[in-house]
Amino acid sequence: MTTPDDGRFSPNAATRAKAALKRDPWDLPDVSGLVVGVLGGTGDQGRGLAYRLARVGQKVIIGSRAAERAQTAADELGLDIEGAENAECARRSDVVIVAVPWEGHAKTLQALREELAGKLVIDCVNPLGFDKKGAFALKPEEGSAAEQAAALLPESRVTAAFHHLSAVLLQDPETEQIDTDVMVLGESRADTDLVQALAARIPGMRGVFAGRLRNAHQVESLVANLISVNRRYKAHAGLRLTDV
Numbered sequence: 001m002t003t004p005d006d007g008r009f010s011p012n013a014a015t016r017a018k019a020a021l022k023r024d025p026w027d028l029p030d031v032s033g034l035v036v037g038v039l040g041g042t043g044d045q046g047r048g049l050a051y052r053l054a055r056v057g058q059k060v061i062i063g064s065r066a067a068e069r070a071q072t073a074a075d076e077l078g079l080d081i082e083g084a085e086n087a088e089c090a091r092r093s094d095v096v097i098v099a100v101p102w103e104g105h106a107k108t109l110q111a112l113r114e115e116l117a118g119k120l121v122i123d124c125v126n127p128l129g130f131d132k133k134g135a136f137a138l139k140p141e142e143g144s145a146a147e148q149a150a151a152l153l154p155e156s157r158v159t160a161a162f163h164h165l166s167a168v169l170l171q172d173p174e175t176e177q178i179d180t181d182v183m184v185l186g187e188s189r190a191d192t193d194l195v196q197a198l199a200a201r202i203p204g205m206r207g208v209f210a211g212r213l214r215n216a217h218q219v220e221s222l223v224a225n226l227i228s229v230n231r232r233y234k235a236h237a238g239l240r241l242t243d244v
Contacts, residue, residue, distance in 0.1 A: 025209065028197035032057065036198070037093030039063045039086055039108060040100035042073040045124065048170025049097055049162060052178070054079035056201045063089030063096075090115035095198065097162065098123045098149060102138070105145055109152045117155035122195055123216075124162035125149075126223040134228055137221035144216035146185065159186035160216045161195045161207065163223055166236035177204030180238030184209055185216050208241055 036053055040046040041062030054060040054077065062077075063086040064070035070083030090096055090112050096119050100108050105125050109116070125145040127138040142148040146160035161184040169175050182199040184207045186192040196207030210219060222239075229237045 028193050028200060028207075031095075031194055031197045031201065034094040034194075034198075035059045035061065035092060037061045037063055037089040037096040039089060039096060039098050039112070041083075041089075042069055043099060043101065044167035044171065045162075045165070046097070046099035047073060047077065048165070048167045049099060049124075050074075050081055051077050051079070052170050052202045053198070054081045056203070058198075058201065061089045061093055086112060087115050090119065093119065095120045095122065095194070098125055099162075100125065102127045102145065106148060106152060109149055113153055113155070116153050119156050120191055120194060121149060121153060121156045121158045122162065122198075123149045123158060123160050126163055126220045128224055128227075134231070135224040137217075137224050139217060139221075143214065144220055146213050146216035146220070150213055157186075157188060157191045158213065159184060159191050159195050160213060160219065161185070161199065163220055164226060164239050166230075166238065169236050178202060178238070179204040179240070181205070181241045181244075182207045183219050183239070183241075185211050185213055185219060187212060208244060 036058055038046045038050045041050050042064045050060045050062050061082045061084055062070045062074045063084055065086060067085040074081040074083035096116060098121060102125055123146045127140055127145050128135050129138050140148050142151050146158060150158040161182050169178050182205060184192045184195045192209050199205050199207030226237050229235065
């Protein structure tokens with residue numbers, strides 16, 4: 001039974017809740033000093049995110065199952081990006097972006113549970129299948145890739161973001177800014193604010209809070225629609241949210 005002393009209904013908790021509601025949603029923290037690790041940083045999406053963040057001065061470490069492969073990718077990108085084996089990448093990073101293929105998602109996170117404990121984890125994996133009709137969404141047993149990550153990493157702070165970005169644009173050095181919004185999901189406002197702030201460091205990009213992790217499936221699934229858009233119109237479509 002809930003008691004007046006359990007914290008949920010204390011005057012201090014109520015005051016904090018009211019203060020949070022009054023806060024300017026665009027008043028975001030300074031994340032420039034955080035070290036960002038990118039698991040799956042040798043793949044197109046991971047390389048693109050690593051490049052964009054390093055380009056604005058973020059310290060970035062690329063992770064891979066093989067340290068040599070990670071260092072090769074880091075050397076190709078330049079910008080003082082480092083490469084390391086996945087476990088070292090996770091240990092040395094404050095924030096870890098998960099950009100591995102869906103097929104290796106669970107296995108990768110299970111192996112890094114200890115190294116990711118206490119870390120802010122940003123899952124950007126999209127569970128998709130492909131057939132003759134094109135891309136289609138898969139629904140994991142946990143509900144989404146992000147919820148699977150949360151289940152596998154109970155001691156980590158799991159969020160979801162960066163699902164709808166074009167890997168082509170991310171990696172293109174001639175593209176000065178990427179005009180798109182990043183939908184950010186998570187359980188803690190402090191954590192989602194950090195992710196929003198990280199997204200906002202990339203010119204043209206905004207991070208927008210889009211709900212709790214239970215809503216991650218439809219965000220991940222929307223990538224299948226964007227793939228169809230891009231194929232039909234020969235584009236690199238992203239998302240813009242209006243009236244926000």
